[in-house]
């Protein structure tokens with residue numbers, strides 16, 4: 684059985700709030716998601732357990748975050764930091780309190796992927812270090828979903844096809860398959876592409892829909908992923924939902 688776009692549009696498993704770098708309160712985010720007709724909603728604020736990082740929740744904030752999440756009917760989620768060495772910014776014990784742990788890599792070699800125009804001299808080495816970090820993070824078994832894979836700093840974006848080749852993709856998808864991690868179709872960055880979806884289907888790797896919303900307007904903006912899942916007629920059992928739920 685294939686997916687219909689309507690049921691896929693009810694999923695958004697990657698939303699930020701003021702608990703990290705979102706622009707709105709968690710209650711507002713949930714209300715807007717509900718009003719937009721979303722049925723499967725995960726709030727996934729950035730979290731750093733071991734080191735204080737800007738715009739990341741610390742362990743101190745976790746109690747209040749969980750308490751607020753229990754009030755709304757959203758899945759309890761976190762976006763943990765994948766560090767350059769492949770470690771993740773959360774202990775396995777903390778993960779037990781949540782329904783969905785999304786892992787995101789946001790910088791390598793001190794170059795942030797967001798608006799950082801630092802020139803990268805060894806682009807191949809840089810992109811390979813990204814690959815190694817993603818795979819190591821999946822090996823930790825702390826992640827349910829790998830966020831915005833193939834997101835790179837702006838200076839490398841135009842070279843994506845050359846830098847992220849078939850072997851690069853194959854090794855990341857193989858690790859996702861080995862460690863049971865879903866690959867996210869990210870609405871904000873419109874990543875990854877059709878090739879990834881075909882390969883994930885081939886390897887039985889689940890795909891997750893997330894807007895990566897930081898504003899109320901962006902909640903539910905999962906059109907990139909919905910289109911890919913629909914066009915490629917991805918079976919429903921390959922659409923990731925927390926708590927082993929199925930569409």
Ligand SMILES: [Zn+2]
Nearest residue numbers: 762787830831
């Ligand atoms: Zn992220």
Ligand SMILES: [Zn+2]
Nearest residue numbers: 697762787895
């Ligand atoms: Zn995010």
